[in-house]
Amino acid sequence: MNMNTEIIVRLSKYKRLLQKLKALGLERVFSNNLGDGIGVSPALVRKDFSAMNIQGNKRGGYDINILIEQLNKLLGKDQPQELIIAGCGRIGTALMQYEEFSTEGLQVVAGFDINPDGVQNVQDIPIYHLNEMAAFIKENNIEVGIITVPDNAAANVLEMMIKAGVKGILNFASIELKTANSLNCNQCTIQNVNIGLELEHLFYRIKEMPPCEEKE
Amino acid sequence: MNMNTEIIVRLSKYKRLLQKLKALGLERVFSNNLGDGIGVSPALVRKDFSAMNIQGNKRGGYDINILIEQLNKLLGKDQPQELIIAGCGRIGTALMQYEEFSTEGLQVVAGFDINPDGVQNVQDIPIYHLNEMAAFIKENNIEVGIITVPDNAAANVLEMMIKAGVKGILNFASIELKTANSLNCNQCTIQNVNIGLELEHLFYRIKEMPPCEEKE
């Protein structure tokens, strides 16, 4: 099955929306509600669920509780999602204390840095030397890592992670990282978060923006 | 002209790649080189440039210096790109010191917080109270802002920014912000950076990953 990458993002969005609707006391939703909520057509909502083998009632829409449960299971939320952070600078340590992580069941189990003693311990997350990262990954079967080291160290850390068996990487270094499929096999997914790129994008778009008239 | 949003991201990527190629001493590039470098087909490279009225030589490819200059101009890099940050917590202050910004000509000119005295001054970026943000935006014609306040304050800050005239917003709060086009007109572009969503996405994809065989 050729899995489109956008559909997964939408699944997460449905789930988050549903949790809020549930908190408001709703018990069922229609594809229309979900479409409005995340900004897609109702047809796409139904199609997404259909692709995931999630069924509703021909007349009564979808049961919120069941839907949330099914989405959570699909997204692997039925077990703790552990990850590590390489690079305990400002961004790395900020992420360690990121509140959203705990509410979403994401758990940072360790941080790594070339100067672990210089990092003031964050909550109860242990900070180790980068040298120990590979061993830690293997021992604890870590599958996801965040890279927040300086650009010039990023490629190196990437290779360390992949060789140690990490399968998913979120990269904050401003150089785009790719899997050189020479290492290991190409069984590692890398997601680049490039803040500078996002800003450049914004600056471009506002430049194009006409003063204030109707659209198109 | 209906401007696809992905093309702009590619323009930034071309530009960054070109700067590195230039540093290596190259003087001309072919659509093939650029395609390989950012992972698209050479046809798309030529199409992008064509859409932007950038011309090459039928035989000699593109002159790197001229190309960089043209891309920079398109991306508005010929003038300083100023922005503000609302929310001077860990992520906000981390971004203020983000090295990539200075190398890319992005300049954080002020930070705002509900407790500016609690923020230790970052380099030479002034920190003011959130109450002063609207006035600052207007006085200095600020067009781009980053939101790094807690989720429960995000919608509020968004509205303040839009009303004061900000046209582009990069939002790090974990609730997705949209332009309620009731305020003002809908002339504000919002880009959401949702780290939790990215991680959920990663966790999903690695779950689907088969042990280790050829692709497809």
Next chain:
DNA sequence: TAGATTGTTAATCGATTAACAATC
């Protein structure tokens, strides 16, 4: 000139949407 690369047109591909039969 011959060879190579651009610029562009037509073909392809995939994702989204419209529409409707099935059915609760």
Next chain:
DNA sequence: TAGATTGTTAATCGATTAACAATC
């Protein structure tokens, strides 16, 4: 039953790619 919503098929839309004429 009548009405409303799902699940799915066919139509649309847009972006990417293949291919090739133009041309340096």
